[in-house]
Amino acid sequence: MWDYSDTVKxxxxxxKNARAMDDADAIGDVGxxxxxxxxxxxxxxxxESEVIEDAAFQTFGCGSAIASSSVLTEMIKGKTLDExxxxxxxxxxxxxxxxxxEKMHCSVMGREALQAAVANYRGEVWKDDHEEGALICKCFAVDAVMIEDTVRANNLRTVEDVTNYTKAGGGCSAxxxxxxxxxxxxxxxxxxxxNARASRQKLHASKEKPPVPGKGMSNLERIKRIERVIEMVRPQLQRDRGDVTLVDVDGDTVFINLVGACSGCQMASLTISGIQQQMMxxxxxxxxxxxxxxxxAATTGVTA
Amino acid sequence: MSDPTTLKDVYLDNNATTMVDPAVVEVMLPYFTEQYGNPSSIHSFGNQVGRSLKKARQQVQALLGVEHDSEIIFTSCGTESDSTAILSALKAQPERKEIITTVVEHPAVLSLCDYLEKDGYTVHKLKVDSKGRLDLDEYARILTERADHIAVVSVMWANNETGTIFPVEEMATMAADAEVMFHTDAVQAVGKIPMDLKNTDIDMLSLSGHKLHAPKGVGVLYLRRGTRYRPLLRGGHQERGRRAGTENMASIIALGKACELAAEKMAYENTEVKAMRDRLQEGILASVSHCFPTGDVENRLPNTCNIAFEYIEGEAILMLLNKAGIAASSGSACTSGSLEPSHVMMAMGIPYTAAHGTIRFSLSCYNTMDEMERVIEAVPSIVAQLRKLSPYWGEDGPIEDPEKLFAPTYA
Known part of the structure; x- marks a missing residue:
C-alpha cells in the first residue's frame, strides 16, 4: 500500500465538498x-467580484485522486478566479x-479541473496540452512522454543529458x-x-579536467561572472518552485543559498554540482x- | 483497522502471500541455531542437515507426485524457477528462438519474455476469451506451424488474479507430441490442485514456498529426468550442480513441512475453503448491484474470487476495506502506480466501467465462515460510499449516458 500522509487519508x-452541485456557475470535467x-x-x-463562493467535486479514482479533489475545493473557496x-x-x-x-498526476488532474472550470465560466475552451506516459523515474516522477519529447526537442544523446534536462535518472539511478x-x-x-560509451567518456572527461586558474581576471569581473551563472540557473529552479542566491565568495569556495523546493530536495546535490560545473x-x-x-558569513568560518 | 480488542483483521490476500503455518515455523527454528551445519560438510553438523535436506526433498516430491526426488531443485523463489526454466530451454537449444506463453502470465514470465523479445527471440502469446480461457486451437496451430523453432512452452497452471485454471496437462501432451519442452508456473496451483507429475508430460514446473504457508525466499523447480538443462547459477555442486549456492536450509526444511501439510489439507481446501469462497461471492453479488465475478468461475482455484465493481476504483475500495479490517487486493492501475489496469483484466476485455474496480479475495484454510459474513456485511456500504462520490453514478444507479454527461471539453 502507498505511504499516504495523514492529511491524504x-x-x-x-x-470535503463531495457532492453534485445542481446550480453550478462553472463545471470542469477532466479524465x-x-x-x-x-x-x-x-x-x-x-x-461581481469573481470570488469562488462554493466549490464541490465528484471523483472516480483512487485515494489520492479523491484527496486531491477534496483539498482543492477547500483551497480555492474564497479566492477570486484569478487567484x-x-x-x-x-x-x-x-x-x-x-x-x-506515482500519484503526482492526481494533483495535476486537480489543477486541470480548475483550469477547465474557469475556462467554462469564462466561455473559453480549455486545451489539455498534457499527455501522460508510463512513469520512468520514480524519484522525480518523470514519465516516458516527457523524456521522449525532451530528447527530441533538444537532441539529447546520453542518460546524463536526460538527467540534466528532466531530472529523470538523477536519483537512485534504477x-x-x-x-x-x-x-x-x-x-x-x-x-x-x-552509444552508452559516449555518456561514460563525457563523465570521465569532466572529472579529469585539470583545474585552470582564472588568470588575469579582476575580483570584480570574477564575482560578476559567478553572479551571471547564478542568474542563468535561477529560472530553471524557479520553475520547480525553488530558488538560489549568491551568499559569498571566499577564494575558490562559492557559498550559495538554496530555498523553496530545492532545499531538502533529493536533487539538491545534483543541482549544486550542476551549478559548480557551469561556474568552472x-x-x-x-x-x-x-x-x-x-x-x-563565509569569512568567519574559513579563516584560521 | 477495526477495533483490535474484539475482532481480528480478515486476511483475504493469500494469492499474494500466506501466513507461515506455526507447525512450519517450529520445524525450521532449529536450523538457525543448533542445526547450522552446511549440508555439504563431512562432519556431523553437516551430515544431519544433509539428511534433513533429503527429507524435505521427499516431502516436496510427494506433494507433486514426482517419480524421483532428484527431480526437485530448490531455488530462492518462484521467479527464479521461472527464469531458470525458460533460460535453460533457450540455452540448451540455441537453434530454437521462439517461445509460446500466454497474455495472462505472471510478470515473472511475461517481463522475462518481453526482455527476450528485445534480444531477438519471438514470443507467441496465446490470447484469452472474456472468461480468461485459452484457445487450444490457436495453441495447436502455432505448435504445428512452428514446432521446430519453439524452444519452450510456458503456461501458468492457474492465474493469480482470477484463479482460472488452464489445461496444462493436456497442453503439455500436445507439446510433447510436437517434441517441444513444456514448463508451467504452478505457483498458485500447488497445494490447491492435486498433482501427479510423473503421469503428465510436464517437463518443468515452478513453485513458491510463501504461497503455501512456507516462508518467503524459497522455491522449487521441478525438472523431469532427462530434460535438457543448463543451470542459471553455476558454482558449487549444490542441487547436483543444477543450482549452485549454499542451501537456504531453514526455509527448505520449512517448505518440506508445508508441502506435507498441504497434502493433508488438500481435501479441506477443495471443500471447506471452497464453500467459504462461494458464500463470499454469492453474498456480495446478492447485496451489491452492478458487480460481477471475473474469470472462468466454473473452473478456478477453490480459494479465489475476483469481483469487478462498476463505476468505482479499486485502490479506493481497498483503502476502505483496510479501514474495516479487511485485506484484499486489486487489479486497478492505481494500486500498482501504472497507467493501465491489470493486464489480465485487459486481456479478458473487461468493460472499461469495471476494469479499474476489480477486487481479488483469496482465502486460505485459516479463514472462517464468520469472517466471510463480516466481509459480506462491510462491502455494500463501502461500494455505496464510493459510488456516491463518483461522477458516473446518479441517485441509485449509473448515469444514463456516461460518455455524454461527463464530457471533458478537450476530449
Missing amino acids: EHFFNP SIQCGDALRLTLKVNA ALKVTNQDIASELDGLPP CHEGIEEILTRVLAETGEAF EDLGEFVRVVPVPANH
Missing part, C-alpha cells in the same frame, strides 16, 4: 473512466503533506535502463544509434560550491 476518508480517474469540479462564482488559477499542482500536493511520485531504451528508440527515428566552465578555474543558510 483524512481527505480520503472524510472528503475519463477508461483512464481510471475522472474529476468533475463545480463552482459557485460571484458575478485560484495561481494554485499549482505542487500547491495541492503540499497542502496534502506530499503525494507519492531507471537508467528505461532511459537508455527511450534514447535508443528516439535516436533510431533519425537513424542514429545510442565559465571561470576557467576550479571552484567549490557550498550550500549555506542565507545569513551565513
Whole structure:
C-alpha cells in the first residue's frame, strides 16, 4: 500500500465538498473512466467580484485522486478566479503533506479541473496540452512522454543529458535502463544509434579536467561572472518552485543559498554540482560550491 | 483497522502471500541455531542437515507426485524457477528462438519474455476469451506451424488474479507430441490442485514456498529426468550442480513441512475453503448491484474470487476495506502506480466501467465462515460510499449516458 500522509487519508476518508452541485456557475470535467480517474469540479462564482463562493467535486479514482479533489475545493473557496488559477499542482500536493511520485498526476488532474472550470465560466475552451506516459523515474516522477519529447526537442544523446534536462535518472539511478531504451528508440527515428560509451567518456572527461586558474581576471569581473551563472540557473529552479542566491565568495569556495523546493530536495546535490560545473566552465578555474543558510558569513568560518 | 480488542483483521490476500503455518515455523527454528551445519560438510553438523535436506526433498516430491526426488531443485523463489526454466530451454537449444506463453502470465514470465523479445527471440502469446480461457486451437496451430523453432512452452497452471485454471496437462501432451519442452508456473496451483507429475508430460514446473504457508525466499523447480538443462547459477555442486549456492536450509526444511501439510489439507481446501469462497461471492453479488465475478468461475482455484465493481476504483475500495479490517487486493492501475489496469483484466476485455474496480479475495484454510459474513456485511456500504462520490453514478444507479454527461471539453 502507498505511504499516504495523514492529511491524504483524512481527505480520503472524510472528503470535503463531495457532492453534485445542481446550480453550478462553472463545471470542469477532466479524465475519463477508461483512464481510471475522472474529476468533475463545480463552482459557485460571484458575478461581481469573481470570488469562488462554493466549490464541490465528484471523483472516480483512487485515494489520492479523491484527496486531491477534496483539498482543492477547500483551497480555492474564497479566492477570486484569478487567484485560484495561481494554485499549482505542487500547491495541492503540499497542502496534502506530499503525494507519492506515482500519484503526482492526481494533483495535476486537480489543477486541470480548475483550469477547465474557469475556462467554462469564462466561455473559453480549455486545451489539455498534457499527455501522460508510463512513469520512468520514480524519484522525480518523470514519465516516458516527457523524456521522449525532451530528447527530441533538444537532441539529447546520453542518460546524463536526460538527467540534466528532466531530472529523470538523477536519483537512485534504477531507471537508467528505461532511459537508455527511450534514447535508443528516439535516436533510431533519425537513424542514429545510442552509444552508452559516449555518456561514460563525457563523465570521465569532466572529472579529469585539470583545474585552470582564472588568470588575469579582476575580483570584480570574477564575482560578476559567478553572479551571471547564478542568474542563468535561477529560472530553471524557479520553475520547480525553488530558488538560489549568491551568499559569498571566499577564494575558490562559492557559498550559495538554496530555498523553496530545492532545499531538502533529493536533487539538491545534483543541482549544486550542476551549478559548480557551469561556474568552472565559465571561470576557467576550479571552484567549490557550498550550500549555506542565507545569513551565513563565509569569512568567519574559513579563516584560521 | 477495526477495533483490535474484539475482532481480528480478515486476511483475504493469500494469492499474494500466506501466513507461515506455526507447525512450519517450529520445524525450521532449529536450523538457525543448533542445526547450522552446511549440508555439504563431512562432519556431523553437516551430515544431519544433509539428511534433513533429503527429507524435505521427499516431502516436496510427494506433494507433486514426482517419480524421483532428484527431480526437485530448490531455488530462492518462484521467479527464479521461472527464469531458470525458460533460460535453460533457450540455452540448451540455441537453434530454437521462439517461445509460446500466454497474455495472462505472471510478470515473472511475461517481463522475462518481453526482455527476450528485445534480444531477438519471438514470443507467441496465446490470447484469452472474456472468461480468461485459452484457445487450444490457436495453441495447436502455432505448435504445428512452428514446432521446430519453439524452444519452450510456458503456461501458468492457474492465474493469480482470477484463479482460472488452464489445461496444462493436456497442453503439455500436445507439446510433447510436437517434441517441444513444456514448463508451467504452478505457483498458485500447488497445494490447491492435486498433482501427479510423473503421469503428465510436464517437463518443468515452478513453485513458491510463501504461497503455501512456507516462508518467503524459497522455491522449487521441478525438472523431469532427462530434460535438457543448463543451470542459471553455476558454482558449487549444490542441487547436483543444477543450482549452485549454499542451501537456504531453514526455509527448505520449512517448505518440506508445508508441502506435507498441504497434502493433508488438500481435501479441506477443495471443500471447506471452497464453500467459504462461494458464500463470499454469492453474498456480495446478492447485496451489491452492478458487480460481477471475473474469470472462468466454473473452473478456478477453490480459494479465489475476483469481483469487478462498476463505476468505482479499486485502490479506493481497498483503502476502505483496510479501514474495516479487511485485506484484499486489486487489479486497478492505481494500486500498482501504472497507467493501465491489470493486464489480465485487459486481456479478458473487461468493460472499461469495471476494469479499474476489480477486487481479488483469496482465502486460505485459516479463514472462517464468520469472517466471510463480516466481509459480506462491510462491502455494500463501502461500494455505496464510493459510488456516491463518483461522477458516473446518479441517485441509485449509473448515469444514463456516461460518455455524454461527463464530457471533458478537450476530449
